Amino acid sequence: xSVHIQTPHDLVRAYQSRAKKRFGxxxxxxxxxxxxxxxxxxxxxxxxxxxxxxxxxxxTWVMLERGAHVTSVExxxxxxxxxxxxxxxxxxFTLVSGDATRMDLTELMGGLESFKVVANLPYxxxxxxxxxxxxxxAPISLMALMFQREVAARxxxxxGDSGYGSLSLFTRLHHEAKIALVLPPGAFTPPPRVHSALAxxxxxxxxxxxxxxxxDWFERIVRATFQMxxxxxxxxxxxxxxxxxxxxxxLEEIGVGAKARPEELTFEDFDALSKxxxxx
Ligand code: SAH
Numbered sequence: 001x002s003v004h005i006q007t008p009h010d011l012v013r014a015y016q017s018r019a020k021k022r023f024g025x026x027x028x029x030x031x032x033x034x035x036x037x038x039x040x041x042x043x044x045x046x047x048x049x050x051x052x053x054x055x056x057x058x059x060t061w062v063m064l065e066r067g068a069h070v071t072s073v074e075x076x077x078x079x080x081x082x083x084x085x086x087x088x089x090x091x092x093f094t095l096v097s098g099d100a101t102r103m104d105l106t107e108l109m110g111g112l113e114s115f116k117v118v119a120n121l122p123y124x125x126x127x128x129x130x131x132x133x134x135x136x137x138a139p140i141s142l143m144a145l146m147f148q149r150e151v152a153a154r155x156x157x158x159x160g161d162s163g164y165g166s167l168s169l170f171t172r173l174h175h176e177a178k179i180a181l182v183l184p185p186g187a188f189t190p191p192p193r194v195h196s197a198l199a200x201x202x203x204x205x206x207x208x209x210x211x212x213x214x215x216d217w218f219e220r221i222v223r224a225t226f227q228m229x230x231x232x233x234x235x236x237x238x239x240x241x242x243x244x245x246x247x248x249x250x251l252e253e254i255g256v257g258a259k260a261r262p263e264e265l266t267f268e269d270f271d272a273l274s275k276x277x278x279x280x
Contacts, residue, residue, distance in 0.1 A: 005061055005086060005087075007031060008028075008029045008030075008031050008034055008058035008061060008062065009029055009031075011029075011056050011057050011058050011061055011086060012027065012029045012056050012058065012189075014056075014082070014086060015027075015055075015056040015079075015082055016078070016082070017076075017078035017079070017082070019189065019190055020076060023053075023075055023076050023122060024053075024121075024122025024123055024124050024125070025055060025076070025122070026188035026189070026190060026191070026192045027055050027056055027058070027188060027189050028058055028059065028120055028187065028188060028189075029056075029058050029189065030187065031062070033181075033183065033187060034058055034059050034062045035062065036180075036181055036198075037059060037062075037118065037120065037144060037146075037181070037198055038059070038062050038063055038066060038118065040118075040144040040180035040181060040198055040200050041063075041116055041117075041118035041142060041143075041144035041200070042116070042142055043063045043066050043068050043116065043118060044066060044067070044068065045066060045067030045068065046067060046068070046069075047066075047067075047068040047069065047115075047116055048068070048069045048071070048109065048112050048114075048115040048116070049063055049068050049069065049070045049071070049115065049116045049117070049118050050071050050072075050073075050105060050108070050109055050115055050116070050117045050118075050119075051063070051070055051071070051072040051073070051117075051118055051119050052072075052073050052100045052105075052117075052119040052121045052125070052129055053072075053073070053074060053075070053100070053119060053120065053121040053122055053125075054072040054073075054074050054079065054083060054095075055074070055076075055079050055120075056079065056082060056083075057072075057079075057082070057083045057086060057087050059118070059119075059120055060072050060083070060087060060093070061087060063118065064087065064090045064092060064093055067092075068092065069092040069093075069094075070090075070092060070093055070094070071094040071096060071108060071109065072093070072094070072095055072096065073096045073097075073098065073100040073103065073105070073108070074095065074096070074097060075097075075098060075099050075100070077097075080095060080097050083095050096108060100121075100125065100129060101125050101128055101129065101132075105129075105132065105133060105136070105138070106133075106136045106137075106138040109138065112139065113139060114139045114140070114141045115138075115139065115140060115141070116140065116141055116142045116143065116144075117133060117140055117142075117143040117144070117145065118143070118144045118145075119144075119145055119146065120146040120198075121145065121146060123147065123148045123151075123192070123194075126145060126146070126147045126148075126151065127147070127151060127167075129145075130143070130145060130147075130155075130201075131170075134170070134171075134174050134175070134201075140203060141202075141203070142200065142201070142202055142203075143175075143200065143201040144180065144198055144199070144200045144201075145198065145199060145201070146183075146196050146197070146198050147196065147197055147198075147199060148192075148194050148195075148196060148197075149182060149194060149195040149196055149197040150163060150194070152179055152196075152197035152198070152199040153179070153197070154167045154168055155167055155168060155171045155177055155199055156168070156171070156177045156178060156179055156199060158266070158267075159263065159264065159265070159266050164263055165226050165229070165262075165263065166222050166223055166226040169222045169267055169270060170219070170222070171201070172208065172267045173204075173207050173208055173209060173215070173218065173219075173267075174201075174203060174204060174207050174208075175201040175202060175203055175204060176201070176202040176203075176204060177199055177200065177201050177202075178199065178200050179197050179198070179199050180198045180199065180200050181197065181198040182195060182196070182197045182198075183195065183196045183197070183198070208267070208271070209271060209274070213278055214274050214275060214278045215274075217274040217277055217278040218270055218271060218274035220240055221236075221237065221240065221270060221273060221274055221277065222262075222270055224236045224237065224239045224240050225237065225262040226262050226263075227239075228262075229261070229262060229263060230261065231261065232258065232259050232260060232261055233247060233251055233256075233258070233260050233261065233262060233265070234247035234248060234251070234258060236262065237277075240277075242277060250273060250276045250277060251273070253276060254269055254272040254273055254276065255269075256269055
């Protein structure tokens, strides 16, 4: 094979275009960071990996060198031609051109028994892609995704942590989530204004609430109550047609009290509440 790339730096050197702000481009090239990301995604020979936003392709290359099959979705034409030129010879590499937020990513990986998602993606599309993939029910065995640090913190937050809210609870419903790596701005070229964090998500089979009707209530309760984050729980529950006295009884029964605000309730509290309310 005539692939002449020896290190990620060779790919960055060969990349002729400037980083484009409109595509949220902040590139990585440090081999140890790229290895840590691939380790967090447990990328191994024979794996199938979906990558969003390969850019110059350094992470792509590291995963290909590990023997994985990599499907990368890239929006930027300049990056696309660079990737075709430098990584096109890997039979295990598939480049998909276009906007990942407008694609059916599950269909893209269609037919596979399972796949992983590993990406240093642009901040502005990260949450969208994460929510889309999570809701898709695709057979994903692990995701390792880079976010702005505060967003990753919201995803893994529990009661008492800053950023605890509906995103934390939605994440916990579907995944075992952890922060695997925090990177300062200087790890990227050009450096972004904020810190970044790589989070890993291991799906919980069938979600933590397998019963569909109860899960639906859980999601509605979380959404309605956190929309009124500063108000007590009964105010949010009212929007779902639960009268205040009934809400108070239910909240007493799960042991949090009628004056509790949504951010004081754990995942288990919301789960218990959805059980009571869905049972009428
Ligand atoms: N993964 C690379 C590049 C990160 S920068 C690295 O770590 O160095 C983010 C990349 O996502 C850029 O290549 C950018 O062009 C691409 N991108 C931005 N928006 C996108 C979208 N909607 N769909 C697909 N790719 C996108």
